[in-house]
Amino acid sequence: MRRQLLDHARAVARFAPVRPAVKAGLRAALAFFVPTVVGTALHLPGALWLAVGGFNTSFVDKGGSYHARFRAMGGTALAAAASAVLGGLAGMHPALAIPATLLWVTAWSFAGVYGAAANLTGNIAATTFVIALGLPSGGALAALESGLAVLGGSAWAMVLSLVLWPIRPYRPARKAVAACFGAVADYAEGLSRTVQGAREEAWQALIQEQHGRIREHLEVARTTLAATRHGRGERGRGERLLVLLESADAMFMGLIALGEQLESLGPPVSGPVGDPRAAVAVALLECANTARDLVRLVEQEGRSRRPQPEWDGRALRDALGDLDARGLITRLERARLSDIARLLTELRERADVALDTACRLPGPLTEAPPPARELAEESHASLMDPVRAHLTLDSEVLRHALRVGVTTTAAVWIASVFRPNHGYWVTITVLTIMQPYTGPTFLKALQRVLGTVVGGLLAIAVASWLQNPYAMMGLLFCTAALCVSLIPLNYGLFTVFATVTFVLLAELGSGDWTLAPVRIVNTLIGGALALAGTFFLWQRSEETRFPAQLADALRADRAFFAGLAEAWRHGLPPDTAALTAARRKLGLATINAETSFQRLLNEPRWRTEAVEPLMTLLAFTRRFAAVCTLLASRRSAPSTPEVREALSRYAQAMDASMEDLADAVLHGRQPKPLPAFDELIGWNVPHPDGPGAALGAEAPLLQSQLERLTRQLRVLHTAATRRLEALPLATHSRLKGLN
Template sequence: MAPLEALLYGGWVIRRQFLEHAKAVARFAPVRPSAKAGLRAALAFFVPTVVGSALNLPGGLWLAVGGFNTSFVDKGGSYHARFRAMGGTAVAAAAAAVLGSLAGMHPALAIPAALLWVTAWSFAGVYGAAANLTGNIAATTFVIALALPADSALGALESGAALLGGAAWAMVLSLVLWPIRPYRPARKAVAACFDAVADYAEAMSRVAQAGLEDTWQALMQEQHGRIRETLELARTTLTATRQGRGERGRGERLLVLLEGADAMFMGLIALGEDLESLGPPVSGPVADPRAAVAVALLDCANTARDLVRLVQVEGHSRRPRPEWDGRAVRDALTDLDARGLVTRLERARLLDVARLLTEMRERADVALDTACRLPGPPTAGMPPPARELAEEASPSLLEPVRAHLTLGSEVLRHALRVGLTTTAAVWIASVFRPNHGYWVTLTVLTVMQPYTGPTFLKALQRVLGTVVGGLLAIAVASWLQDPHALMALLFCTAALCVSLIPLNYGLFTVFATLTFVLLAEMGSGDWTLATVRIVNTLIGGALALAGTFFLWQRSEEERFPTQMAEALRADREFFAVLSAAWQRGEPPAGAALAEVRRKLGLATINAETSFQRLLNEPRWRTEALEPLMTLLAFTRRFAAVCTLLASRRSVPTTPAVREALERYARAMDGAMEDLADAVLHGRRPRPLPSLDALIGWNVPTPDAAGAALAAEAPLLQSQLERLGRQLSVLHAAATRRLEAAPLSTPEVQPSALNGP
């Protein structure tokens, strides 16, 4: 490439990256504002502030900090889990306030103390997301205390006590003043699963009527990951709610309902695979099976909505009587069969569609019976859960620490990055003594994330939000200085900043800056702090980015192959469970199938999340993204065909058919393992075996095993051929990934995701 062309191409890449990140900064999450959480956080913050000012209590600032931070920890879930999270955070923050105030009294101790404390609490992420949030609050509290040291040891203890007082108020507000209903979070989580199933069924109904093959892929990408995350959240919430409770009636019913939602989701996936393989809609004076399926799917969605209402309301309600099942499809098939308009394979597919609809109706009936009995005493004949959501064996407290004490651990690398960068910010504040220097340190702690892409995005949102919020603070301070009016305004802005967090972090930063700048100006009488906030945020953001890029940074390009290989191996394991059951002459079923299916869903979500982080990373060149997107898309397609195969209730057991299935399974297992290894190590995958020949599909002279499979199970043969096609697309994408040149156009064409 000539120097001028290289320069122009580099300019195009930078411009494209800027536009992509600008879109990400302004992107709103598809959720509603959390108004209740915002109001609760505002009350938790302002009631201690007003009470402390009115009574002239020592440590009024710490009262407000304790109330706000502890309220911020409340992310929902079971009340037991919320109490532990809020209480643990309150204790950790109080200890941070005391120790930080003491260390701040001795400047020589401040820098090493900050390094040790911040690094240790950043490492708390080894215990999960809740511990990570607690660690972040403990670290930020410590650096605030360093900047605002106490006059004596007694003053440091008063700071900790005041923080505990504010935290106690927040806990009373969240857990006592709001009605305590232990199973309410679990009921809402299970109801959300049925709501997601209803959305999926409605979308499938629209796609089935249109009969456009390309739309199935988009539907799968949009819905599958979201529904699996909803099911996992419900599973976690229900497990935490049932932990340590003696009663079993309501908990078991909710478990049955959760399994029912999962089973309906699996049924819809299998149904979608069957529908996609059908031909175009039938025209003319005959009944169209597609139309019958679309109507049944709408009725299925309505039944799921009924389940949402029954689970949420938890009252004795009249049981709905759904009328949908597979009979209308069978009637339409009979009409087509009588006119000779359907082939043998199409007939088998339509019968399979009717079977899946009937089975989904049966699962819905069980869920409706269970939901209507949800609030009552145990009832004889209630279906037991297929598998218990038992609490997993807890590892020892030190086991996660030992597992991550290596520089290969992302958690340890992140903890060291945050500790060193925060210490640099503390050093800058101690040497140059800027006004409100702890704002620099807080920006570092808030912006730095374990991964480069999210850190860069959050830095942009933090800086832009602070600039906008600072300008708003200047405008408000210029015309409104009445203390009572300002307090009323600040209550509203505090509620807004928390309620808008789920939508966009930049909006949260705008209103948080407006709130805390005006509050600081009221307390100090200095009405120029908005500029100070902006400058300090710029310094902190620059430090955070420098620490991220120069201290043990690993690009997502290095992580993505590992996540993608795990998803491919989960696909391989899913099919291995199916083939093992076939070799025993049994239909696949049981806890092993459910567990491997769940593992596959989580592995695919992890790979998609890694790819999204890759897109958010700042890059000086644009990689060819189409092969990576295809790998992700067809990993789900492969899983969907496996789900359809898992729904079979019988498998031919003649020796010839079993021979065909066994050799197909061996070839598929080897090909999937080689593909996963090739993606992981960045090599070219080996050529695929001729899978169609193994099952006798589209072969002029199939051998005895292939001919037997075609004669005895044409639908199974067709489904295995479809599985082979998904594998061939994955194989081609893995090969193109090695040959890919930088993209020549700014956008990936939608056709790259279309199925064969």
């Protein structure tokens, strides 16, 4: 328990490894304070709503394509304006306020079925509604004026972000693609360092650190580029960015295959000729430099001279020739080093395609770009399809929407009965804290409460010595900019400065300089309500969700290998396009499993007995995929019927074992014993005439790679068994009752 408290304390104080969003903070401060100053100076009746509309709409601007930003901000403006009108009308009739809150807040919380942007819009609409409930209008006309004021403030925020603070339409896409090459450069540098030490734990740490990160960069770039290209007639720059994105993905795959083959070499050795790893390390460093050149070329606007990299697999082939001439390497080592040289050469070819495309990026399209897969177009499905898909209590989105609706309604009822000062601060706290999952809700509650306490104390200190309204407005502009700028770093810091801003602004407007304790008390009440709603209303622990996510990742591993096996069965090289799609699906499934695991660790009631086996399962799910990526890089097909027969038997056994492992993880049972894989591939078996003898004789490198794949499966199998032994009996029962 003590360790869990320390872990939660670290999570509350943890800073994300990103820079503050300074420009976003300044824009939000301008969007908030210009309407406030103008409304106050002109004595406009809706000055507060002008500021609310400006701040909330600016808050929605998360970057991305120009079209996507306009759509998100405009949709939020309309939703918030409608919420202000309806909330003002409902607040005039206390008997209507309770059912209206339940329906409106639940409906907007359910907007998460349409994605993260819709979820943020829904939260803002619900928040605006409860503020309007707490500040009831004097009549229908006043409610309408509130809605129009929200639209006015929102329009100012949109003009500020999209016109006065202009952006280039393709700049977000270029930055996203450049970030992919930056991540590839980091991975190549990590490989260069690791290959010279070659400790197993270093390889493992590199995979865990880089693979998921690069896949996330690729998916962000894919989404951003698709949104940017949507509805645009110009094709030159969009197509070249697509080629660059595919080149970054291909370089990532090549580096995965290289890393897996390099690890199979074992520890470095010294001899009269030297270790060939030195040539590989130098080539990888040069590859990283080329990737950084690509970052510069993609981000900049003007034309540049094309860099001429000089790295490839030739230096390794020369070193390999010396070793071979002296008889210092075995047949298998020679095959491995030759394959590494091939992979380096192919990696250089992919880098050349990217460099050629990046140097032509700013200019007009004069020739067809290199071929690349088109981004998947969004299907024109019915707007109601996501709603129908989530109208079940098994849906996390529906459960969360009901939870938020009921808890917020309870907060509104408490405010209507006890009538606390600024009672809508209670409901805003509930809406802000409650997340679809228990762990993030608990963490956000801690950050919100602690940040409010610290911010309240700062507000008391400021109010005690600074009473000049002009100096106060200048200070509040700075704190408003700070609170938005610091959101990417830590939500608790955002809460500190948001509390200072809104408490002092409320005190400045009302003349009541005692609102800081009110804010703290109301936040404590709202936090308690949010946690109670999370724990007692349709809560499902991540402990029951995580096995399904992990099973999905294991099945994606199985599907990736099945694509290879299908090609082997017909004596054909692997289908590159199909395997790339399978590899992407696997990467996303693994990211989902790792995210679920992190949520599991953040849950306050999580038991720590099974952490190590779960971490091993996640890690070696990626290791299994890395070996499959290496196998997919082979350009030759199985040459003889005997080899194809051995591969077919191995593939059948592997397919059955991976499916059994995924099913065992999902249902909390013991996995079945593994088949004798070494006999199937003829690896270190006493009978050279067994079923895998042909594979060892004709394709020793392939045989070695299959042995590595078998080794990853054995680690997964052992970890699944240890996980079952480590879990308490109650958890066994819950896992077995999932279906």
